[in-house]
Amino acid sequence: MQYTKRTLMKGCFALLAVAALPRVLLAAVWPEKAFNATGMSAALVDLFGTDVTTATDQITLKVPEIAENGAVVPVSIKTTLENVESISILVEKNPRPMAATFEIPKGTLADISSRIKMAETSDVTAVIKTSDGIYSTARQVKVTIGGCGG
């Protein structure tokens, strides 16, 4: 209960802050429910209304085979699919799988890179929403217990 209240309040702050930024007029609402979902399926349903995605090889998902450090895993996603509306990164074994989602307006290329945290070895899934469907591709990233490091 307390948790919900707190997150709700934070949501409000975030909204206020967005509203306060003069240049950011059209920023969409941060998809809180999808981000808080504790399972892949729920996260997808919250974001897209369905957890059914079409597997495709038209998405290039670049992730390391073995993460050097689970706290900083480089991820790059691009696609040859047309009319892309959004790109999302999900990590199945993370406590909350939805890591990030990017809205792609017309004119913006479906080609993004970021760095994410992974709690353990898991599939990393790139989900791309286009005007005619939801597509995905996944690759496993191994997260090991380090030795001494760097």
Place this chain on the structure above:
Amino acid sequence: MASAIKVKTKLSGDIAEVKSLMLHPMETGSRKDPDSGNVIPVHHITQLVFTNNGKQVMVANFSTAVSKNPYFSFSFSGAKAGDRLHVSWVDNLGEKAELETQLK
């Protein structure tokens, strides 16, 4: 004071490649302070917005699973030298930062 956002851009034809780096702890809310043993409250960027000459070119929504000092890069078309690229982020505590740069 150093800015909390760094941006590098590269124009090739009308395509601008944008690389950005944010100074932010991205606390998950499940980490404990090694000294006090108290849980460090969740603190993360929620939204990162890019506009070019006022037109929105990217909205990135982040969870706590984006790494500390987040990195994000993307490209957009229809860009030309002299365009004003504006970057801003807000976090779950209402903190924010912004930066404007010219494409070249």
Place this chain on the structure above:
Amino acid sequence: MSLSRNKFIVRFVFSALMVMQPVLAVSSEEPECLSPWSGSSDDSSETSSQYFEQRFAEAEQLRQLAAKAGAEWLKTEELLLNSKEQAGNGNWSTAFQLIHKACKQADSALQQAEYESKAWKHRVVD
């Protein structure tokens, strides 16, 4: 009859050893803290406390020697601090075990330092 006499002798030797303890500690080659505590842990706390202080001091001295040689191990000091805490709570048997552990660590560290003072030369890449 003979049993009680044996018992008496054991007691006598034991208390004699106890009295001589400080002398033995100085004169013997090996610090006592290197051997596990063999006394009974239900000794009156006064006796245990006396032994504890003695063995603690020995172990601490060894630790300081190891530190001086630049060879102290990571957890030796922590073991000693924990032993103090356990002793404070009257957990004598645990306290003595911890001292013994710390003492062995400090002793090993010293041996390591002594050995290494010559041995390192043979490892130099040439």
Place this chain on the structure above:
Amino acid sequence: MIKAIITGLIFLFTLVVYQTTFAGPPEDRRAFVAYYESRFPDIPFAEYANGIYAIDRDARDQWLEIEEFPPYEFAIEQGADLWQEKFPDGKGYSDCFKDSANGVRQAYPKFDPQTGEVITLERAINLCRNEHGQKNLEFGNEQMLALSAFMAFESRGNSINIEVPGDDPRALAAYEQGKQFYYSKRGQLNLSCADCHVVSAGQYVRADHLSAGLGHPTHFPVYRSKFGSMLSLHQRFEGCIRDVRAKPFELQSKEYTTLEYFLTYMSNGLEVNGPGARK
């Protein structure tokens, strides 16, 4: 005639004995480099400046991704700001560090013939501050790390050039102390620096590859993803010492300073490429 030949032979013999028993720093370094050359024949000398990423190809790709926009850029920027600041007497860091416009990192640690001590870059920063009436920065403090990151950045591409003046026994003694430290086993795990980074370089320690000792000091300070902050070479030493389960020494202690002196000398000729990014 015979006397002259005998004298000559004795002289030659002494020379040979001297060379083999008292191998000086240059001989040490040549042997150190040759060891890695024969151990990893495919790795060019200059690559060792990249530390573990010279050896571990898989990790290298991820490192290159981080280098696309490395988080240490914030530290460089902060360091550049600090560098510009003037002390109350109107002087700045550039007044202490001669030729700082071209970078000075490659010359540190530096033997100071006046005091007979080895001066690390961090200590030199503090000496500069003291000279102008400023308090020391704590070693390992954010500002110190930022300043040294900036100074490393300004020195990128310069070849490391540490001098151990052969005519000063104090310099040689410091070098020898560092060398002894490097090759001495310590801690509960009974491991020396060399056990991991010379003998076992390239092999696994749990899930990590061990980096080569050659090139270790070229890229510090580093941004450690693990901590999300900058880390000095001495803090890295501290981590290693703890990893072998020995009690770490103070930052800038004689132990770490002489170790850095020896280790950096071993990397002479490699390029400064700090600050770096590490896992």
